Amino acid sequence: MQRPTRAEINLTALRHNFSSVRQQAGGAKIMAVVKAEAYGHGLARIAQELSNLGTNYLGVSFLEEGIALRKAGIYTPILVMGGLVDEQIEQYLDFGLDITVSSVWKARQVEAVAEKYATKAIVHLKFDTGMGRIGQQWHSAQLLLEAVTLLPHLELRGLYSHFASAESANLAYTKHQLDCFYSVLDMAHRLKLEFPLVHIANSGALLQMTEQTRFAMVRPGLALYGVAPGRHLEAKIHLQPVMTLRSEIVYVKKPPAGTPVGYGSTWRSPGERWIATIPIGYGDGYPRRAGNRAIVMLRGRRCPVVGNVSMDQITIDAGVEAYLGDEVLLFGKTGNSELPLWDLCAAIDAIPYEILCGLTTRTPRVYVE
Numbered sequence: 001m002q003r004p005t006r007a008e009i010n011l012t013a014l015r016h017n018f019s020s021v022r023q024q025a026g027g028a029k030i031m032a033v034v035k036a037e038a039y040g041h042g043l044a045r046i047a048q049e050l051s052n053l054g055t056n057y058l059g060v061s062f063l064e065e066g067i068a069l070r071k072a073g074i075y076t077p078i079l080v081m082g083g084l085v086d087e088q089i090e091q092y093l094d095f096g097l098d099i100t101v102s103s104v105w106k107a108r109q110v111e112a113v114a115e116k117y118a119t120k121a122i123v124h125l126k127f128d129t130g131m132g133r134i135g136q137q138w139h140s141a142q143l144l145l146e147a148v149t150l151l152p153h154l155e156l157r158g159l160y161s162h163f164a165s166a167e168s169a170n171l172a173y174t175k176h177q178l179d180c181f182y183s184v185l186d187m188a189h190r191l192k193l194e195f196p197l198v199h200i201a202n203s204g205a206l207l208q209m210t211e212q213t214r215f216a217m218v219r220p221g222l223a224l225y226g227v228a229p230g231r232h233l234e235a236k237i238h239l240q241p242v243m244t245l246r247s248e249i250v251y252v253k254k255p256p257a258g259t260p261v262g263y264g265s266t267w268r269s270p271g272e273r274w275i276a277t278i279p280i281g282y283g284d285g286y287p288r289r290a291g292n293r294a295i296v297m298l299r300g301r302r303c304p305v306v307g308n309v310s311m312d313q314i315t316i317d318a319g320v321e322a323y324l325g326d327e328v329l330l331f332g333k334t335g336n337s338e339l340p341l342w343d344l345c346a347a348i349d350a351i352p353y354e355i356l357c358g359l360t361t362r363t364p365r366v367y368v369e
């Protein structure tokens with residue numbers, strides 16, 4: 001018998017979201033982003049499902065994530081999107097992983113290693129159009145584009161960039177980034193360089209700048225997991241939450257009025273209320289700042305988390321009725337109860353991404369249909 005705290009991963013919802021995303025993508029190819037353990041849903045399992053569903057590519061952040069997928073027997077093309085560590089180039093070639101090249105220096109490093117092994121490295125050139133992280137700056141794109149024409153061991157498969165605020169209600173900056181991206185594409189065109197896979201759209205762009213940002217491929221992450229990257233985007237596409245975090249009451253009592261609850265005694269019982277203890281805490285990834293802020297669902301009722309969140313337990317004000325073994329929904333959907341992840345995020349000023357990928361390995365992932 002497993003502990004009652006678990007993250008249920010609904011594969012039917014994942015399939016539904018993939019087909020919604022595919023529809024939104026029009027004819028564009030899809031790179032399903034599965035970095036950070038597939039946003040906490042389980043890297044290999046989710047990548048396998050998405051590959052079965054026909055994703056054209058998988059996107060990860062680090063070499064190690066790509067290797068883990070290959071070792072799990074997944075042969076879908078994989079792009080590692082994070083910054084390239086020179087000493088790891090050999091391993092990209094060994095495991096057949098696409099490389100993100102974001103400077104002339106890196107391009108030459110890759111060329112040297114590929115030449116040494118008499119092979120071709122598959123690369124996607126990454127340009128910075130306003131995110132300010134890795135990427136050749138868009139206004140000096142010519143330097144990188146000209147340099148790669150002299151490097152015969154690079155197979156130029158992709159050219160891409162990343163948006164800083166495509167989920168925002170204000171799209172001015174995203175449009176500016178798109179202009180910069182076009183100037184890179186123009187430069188490539190002038191140099192007669194062909195890139196089969198031009199890509200820039202994350203979930204936010206796919207939802208609200210659909211036609212303008214699709215190009216040859218789109219790179220959704222969050223939307224596949226059934227969460228819109230902004231609440232105002234929920235109406236743009238039909239998604240079903242893939243993850244449900246649930247637990248059960250392991251203890252209830254009705255302490256006298258004024259009884260303090262939890263570390264620091266930050267909350268006191270007003271009396272005549274059932275205080276229930278739930279076996280989940282920040283050690284599972286349930287955020288500590290949910291204490292005295294978030295709510296959970298108990299028997300279809302919304303109950304506040306009272307007192308501080310402990311490492312292994314939280315306490316809720318269960319009101320007038322609570323029983324041992326009652327199901328408690330932290331977020332997601334069970335039976336006829338639903339608590340959107342965005343509700344938790346709004347209560348504690350979090351984003352869905354950090355809650356999903358913050359769940360620790362102590363919380364079992366249980367795959368359901």
Ligand SMILES: *Cc1c(COP(=O)(O)O)cnc(C)c1O
Nearest residue numbers: 033081162202203219220221222
């Ligand atoms: C994480 C990531 C994505 C996916 O972003 P979502 O907002 O989850 O759709 C796409 N591209 C890059 C480069 C990323 O790092």
